[in-house]
Amino acid sequence: MSQQQAPTQRTRVIREHERGVYDRETAYKILDEGFICHVGFAQDGQPFVIPTGYGRIGDALYIHGSAASRMLKEVNQGIPVCVTVTLLDGLVLARSIFNHSMNYRSVVILGKAIIVDQPEEKLEALRLLSEHIIPGRWVETRLPNEKELKATTVLRLPIEEFSCKVRQGDAIDDADDMSFPVWAGVLPLPVVPGAPIPDQHLDPKITLPSYVKNYSRTASHPKNVPE
Amino acid sequence: MSQQQAPTQRTRVIREHERGVYDRETAYKILDEGFICHVGFAQDGQPFVIPTGYGRIGDALYIHGSAASRMLKEVNQGIPVCVTVTLLDGLVLARSIFNHSMNYRSVVILGKAIIVDQPEEKLEALRLLSEHIIPGRWVETRLPNEKELKATTVLRLPIEEFSCKVRQGDAIDDADDMSFPVWAGVLPLPVVPGAPIPDQHLDPKITLPSYVKNYSRTASHPKNVPE
Numbered sequence: 001m002s003q004q005q006a007p008t009q010r011t012r013v014i015r016e017h018e019r020g021v022y023d024r025e026t027a028y029k030i031l032d033e034g035f036i037c038h039v040g041f042a043q044d045g046q047p048f049v050i051p052t053g054y055g056r057i058g059d060a061l062y063i064h065g066s067a068a069s070r071m072l073k074e075v076n077q078g079i080p081v082c083v084t085v086t087l088l089d090g091l092v093l094a095r096s097i098f099n100h101s102m103n104y105r106s107v108v109i110l111g112k113a114i115i116v117d118q119p120e121e122k123l124e125a126l127r128l129l130s131e132h133i134i135p136g137r138w139v140e141t142r143l144p145n146e147k148e149l150k151a152t153t154v155l156r157l158p159i160e161e162f163s164c165k166v167r168q169g170d171a172i173d174d175a176d177d178m179s180f181p182v183w184a185g186v187l188p189l190p191v192v193p194g195a196p197i198p199d200q201h202l203d204p205k206i207t208l209p210s211y212v213k214n215y216s217r218t219a220s221h222p223k224n225v226p227e
Numbered sequence: 228m229s230q231q232q233a234p235t236q237r238t239r240v241i242r243e244h245e246r247g248v249y250d251r252e253t254a255y256k257i258l259d260e261g262f263i264c265h266v267g268f269a270q271d272g273q274p275f276v277i278p279t280g281y282g283r284i285g286d287a288l289y290i291h292g293s294a295a296s297r298m299l300k301e302v303n304q305g306i307p308v309c310v311t312v313t314l315l316d317g318l319v320l321a322r323s324i325f326n327h328s329m330n331y332r333s334v335v336i337l338g339k340a341i342i343v344d345q346p347e348e349k350l351e352a353l354r355l356l357s358e359h360i361i362p363g364r365w366v367e368t369r370l371p372n373e374k375e376l377k378a379t380t381v382l383r384l385p386i387e388e389f390s391c392k393v394r395q396g397d398a399i400d401d402a403d404d405m406s407f408p409v410w411a412g413v414l415p416l417p418v419v420p421g422a423p424i425p426d427q428h429l430d431p432k433i434t435l436p437s438y439v440k441n442y443s444r445t446a447s448h449p450k451n452v453p454e
Contacts (some may be wrong), residue, residue: 010273034331036315038265040344046237047274049267049311051333084276088263090421093439097357097368098375102263106278130324133413141324142407148325170426181365183433187442188421194317199397199411206410212320215414 010110011163016107022165024059030164031056031219035133039063039113040082054083055125055132059160062125063113065111065153083109083157090188094171095180101167103186109162113155125154136211191217237337240389248391251286255330258283258312260444262360266290266340267309281310282352282359286387289352290340292380310336310384315452317415321398322407328394330413336389340382352381363438418444 006022007013013020021027037054040047061083063095089103117124123144130138144152171184193215196208233249234240240247248254264281267274280291288310316330343349350371357365371379398411420442423435 010453012271015369031369036278036313036446038267038275038278038311039265039311040265040309042269042272044247046307046337047267047269047309049265049276049309049335051265051311051313051331053329062432080273082267082274082276084265084278086265086278088418091361093364095369096371096375097353097365098371098379100357100364100368102280104278110273110275117449123298126324131329134318137320137327138324140409141327142322142404142409144323145326146333149325152325177369178428179430180369181430181433182369183436183439184426185439186424187361187439188424189418190421191315191416192419194415194417197413197415199413201405202411203406203408206408206446209410212410212412215318 007163008110010188011108011161013165015165016167019165019167021166022162023164024159025105026105026164026166027109027159027162028056030087030107031061031159032132033105034085034087035217036061037061037083037085040084041079050095053129054085055129056159056192057128059158060114061109061157063157064129065115065155078112078114081111081113081157083111083113086191089168090186092167092186093184095173095177095182095184099171099173099177101171103168103188104165105164107162107164107170109157109159111157111159111161112168113157116154116156117151121148122152122154126152126209129154132210134215137208140209141227149205167203234390235337235388238388239337239393240390241326243392243394244403246392246394248393249384249389250391253332253391253393254334254336255280255283256391257314257334258288258386259359260332261314262444264288264290264310264312268306268312269280277286278296280356281312282356283386284355286385288336288384289309289343289356290382290384291356292342292382305339305341308338308384310338310340315416316395317413319394319398319413320411322400322404322409322411325402326398328398330395330397330415332391332393334389334391336384336386338384338386340384343381343383346376349379349381353379354382361438361442363436367436381401438439 055062086106092101282289313333319328
């Protein structure tokens with residue numbers, strides 16, 4: 001199942017290299033649990049980092065183009081981007097301040113994103129993006145018309161050159177510190193959906209759909225299992 | 228209180244410009260609630276985006292250098308960076324798929340980060356970084372020795388050129404869509420601390436400290452009120 005692949009010189013994890021993971025299965029799991037990425041691109045030597053939504057199908061990442069016209073103008077010309085997805089799992093409290101850490105899982109993808117302009121692919125990409133963020137929602141809504149489709153931009157980035165970094169588990173203290181009299185452990189920081197807030201103009205006869213009531217990021221995304 | 232300042236050409240919010248906010252008070256509130264940033268830098272024209280921890284004191288952002296030696300090698304030479312902090316508040320479900328959105332608050336800071344190498348400033352920066360992430364922890368732990376201080380890198384980035392983007396509140400649907408028969412509203416996605424997991428070697432006589440038990444990102448950081 002695990003398609004381990006050699007990191008390139010650009011994706012090899014340098015610091016804390018034992019945390020580097022390079023298989024698609026790990027990358028896809030992280031990508032499928034998250035839905036906000038940070039897109040990096042450079043303009044006249046100045047890097048910009050913009051958060052935006054994304055979805056995945058197979059080995060393609062679809063990025064929602066609401067981020068910035070600044071970004072889109074650039075990626076349209078095929079300039080290199082870096083897309084990073086980070087899931088924070090918790091704070092790791094060690095006995096020494098030096099060994100404090102965080103539990104997290106992150107993916108860094110390098111490549112060239114291109115604009116999806118073929119209408120059928122664009123509509124399908126938007127559906128996937130929507131299903132990635134909140135499965136079940138798309139078919140219930142008023143779907144996009146031609147004008148709205150034109151006003152939305154979607155980018156496709158091939159998942160080819162990538163690396164993951166994963167840190168999980170207990171604090172790792174030096175042997176000498178194990179008797180230091182301070183609490184040690186992990187404080188999990190999960191994203192837990194709060195109580196849904198109905199729109200102030202919502203028809204009270206409309207009930208809360210199960211995909212909102214039971215929303216979970218860790219539930220499986222059946223469409224997104226690795227090929 | 229609000230120190231509104233004109234955005235530069237590089238920080239002006241282009242897309243959905245009505246969401247652009249440029250005052251320090253808003254920026255500092257976002258920076259103080261978060262503690263993970265995404266640092267962007269370019270190397271041979273290729274952008275990289277790396278997540279790492281940070282803290283703030285006054286108009287300086289202190290960035291933990293555990294991110295990557297790749298990054299540190301570059302920023303040491305004073306190359307331009309972009310530091311972005313994003314707080315996701317919830318999913319916004321509209322009647323039309325086009326008007327779906329997210330509630331979020333983000334800050335983008337452009338500038339040149341430099342390595343803090345003066346020992347007293349470095350120790351103080353590390354204390355601030357620790358207090359930013361988990362207030363109350365620093366004084367209880369085994370503090371860093373000289374070797375550990377040397378093995379840790381801290382960067383300082385002046386908060387000078389920045390912009391924020393904020394989206395909050397209800398879905399905004401077109402008038403024609405208001406009667407479309409689908410649930411609309413906001414699904415909050417707060418980060419809620421889970422039950423602390425004691426270290427497997429923890430002395431059972433050591434009780435859970437209140438700063439872990441009552442951990443909250445939205446509690447005020449008294450040290451970090453804007454000057």
